[in-house]
Amino acid sequence: MKTGIVLISHGSKLSSGNDGLFKVADMLRAMNRWDMVEGAFLQLAEPGFGEVVKRIVEHGIHRIVVVPLLLFKGNHVYKDIPEMMENEKAKYPQAEFLYADNIGADERIALIAADRIYEALIEKQYGGKPRIEQPQDIVDESFEIIDKLVDLQSVPELHRPIIQRAIHATGDTEYAYNLIFHPKAVGAGIRSLKDGKNIVTDVNMVKSGINKGPVEKFGGKIICKIAEKSVAEDANRLGKTRAIVAMQQSIHEMKDGIVAIGNAPTALFELIDLIKKGLAQPALVIGIPVGFVGAVEAKYALKDVSIPYITNTNRKGGSAVAVSIVNALIKLAKE
Missing domain, CATH: 3.40.50.1400 (Rossmann fold)
Incomplete structure (x- = not known):
């Protein structure tokens, strides 16, 4: 109708x-x-x-x-x-x-209000200051602003830097409220990195954004097979996405490692199936694909697996968010 x-x-x-x-x-x-x-x-x-x-x-x-x-x-x-x-x-x-219901008292309204408050104050607080050009100063200033926009005091301490980096990567303060952590997620990710296990990604954009120096120093590799010839050939033959086949071909590399999915819901669905069948055994799944088709459903399905995970429950996500979460874990592992 x-x-x-x-x-x-x-x-x-x-x-x-x-x-x-x-x-x-x-x-x-x-x-x-x-x-x-x-x-x-x-x-x-x-x-x-x-x-x-x-x-x-x-x-x-x-x-x-x-x-x-x-x-x-x-x-x-x-x-x-x-x-x-x-x-x-x-x-x-x-x-x-x-x-339909009216807008009502909604966390998203509070976030908009916080943004408007910040906009009203920004000229008073920062007007007339010289432009910041030093990279670390920009990062420090960004995190100061994030701290003013969102209150993370009630959030577990190890979750805070991950949430902050997700907000920093996207400019979206909603990540303060909609990132979901399995109770063992952060610990599992840190242990996996320190043990020199691999990071498997769904797309090369995620792979490219991860800070590979510390990963390699720990003894791990960052792996993405989506552009490999065998993946494309099998995907065409089977009538499936390359993201699905890339997950299938990365089973051994992801054992006890981290799988970071920021782009393809089909990759997350396939990974969940592989985990349930006992074929894939990562230590942590970062399932944050973006999109209108399958993204939300895949994230809800992820919460039913036994493997620790970090995800959210709406259409938002993407490579930048996946990268920010992995890099936050790497920083925690180095401390």
């Missing part, structure tokens, strides 16, 4: 005060997940809710999700919008209306 989205905002007499709603609608349209996304105002501005619903129904869309872009619950959320929906249901009995 086709789905239309109606975003509802309060409305303002100032046209500039209404632009934000249309920008959010544009962002949702760009996701290409729904057939139609429109904005409507409760009062003081056009279009109104009824006009937008009429427009959607005229496009042959009969499932309409109403999303109040209102921060907290009040009369608009509890009374006004439901009454408006009932009126439209009477006009269009063939349409199904679904009422």
Whole structure:
């Protein structure tokens, strides 16, 4: 069934005060997940809710999700919008209306607020300072800023540098809240590195970003087979991704080592299958692939394996995050 989205905002007499709603609608349209996304105002501005619903129904869309872009619950959320929906249901009995929750008190709102606070203070705190060009000074300044944006005091001590480096690599403070650590993950990773075991990666971008000097000094290697000829040949023959075949061909190299997956959900799914079959025995899995297809599902599946892991539970991730986690573990192993 086709789905239309109606975003509802309060409305303002100032046209500039209404632009934000249309920008959010544009962002949702760009996701290409729904057939139609429109904005409507409760009062003081056009279009109104009824006009937008009429427009959607005229496009042959009969499932309409109403999303109040209102921060907290009040009369608009509890009374006004439901009454408006009932009126439209009477006009269009063939349409199904679904009422989404309002924005509400959400950690992501707190993170946005923290960013806005920092933006307001940055000119006062750093305005007029000379540009920082020395690499270590840039890193130190970055970590000072991260410490001001997120409070990690309640986080286990060995988890903090890993979270900080993930935030530093991405500029995304959400990693303060959505990285998930198996209780034995950090210890397993440090022991594996100190014992000179290998690091296996899903893509060369992850391999290239890892600080190989300390790894080699410990006695380990950083291995990625995705570009090898045999992997490409087997992938074509089997009709599978090279990431899957690369994991299959890296079973021996990953024993008691670290597997870092930052790009390919199929690599993580395959690794999980290999672990469950007893064919792969890494000491730690860093499963942080990015993407819309399979990434979230693979991360949830990872939490069911017996091997220590570090992951998250949303679409975010990527090579930079995987690299940052590995390099944080390397730094801890050197201490």
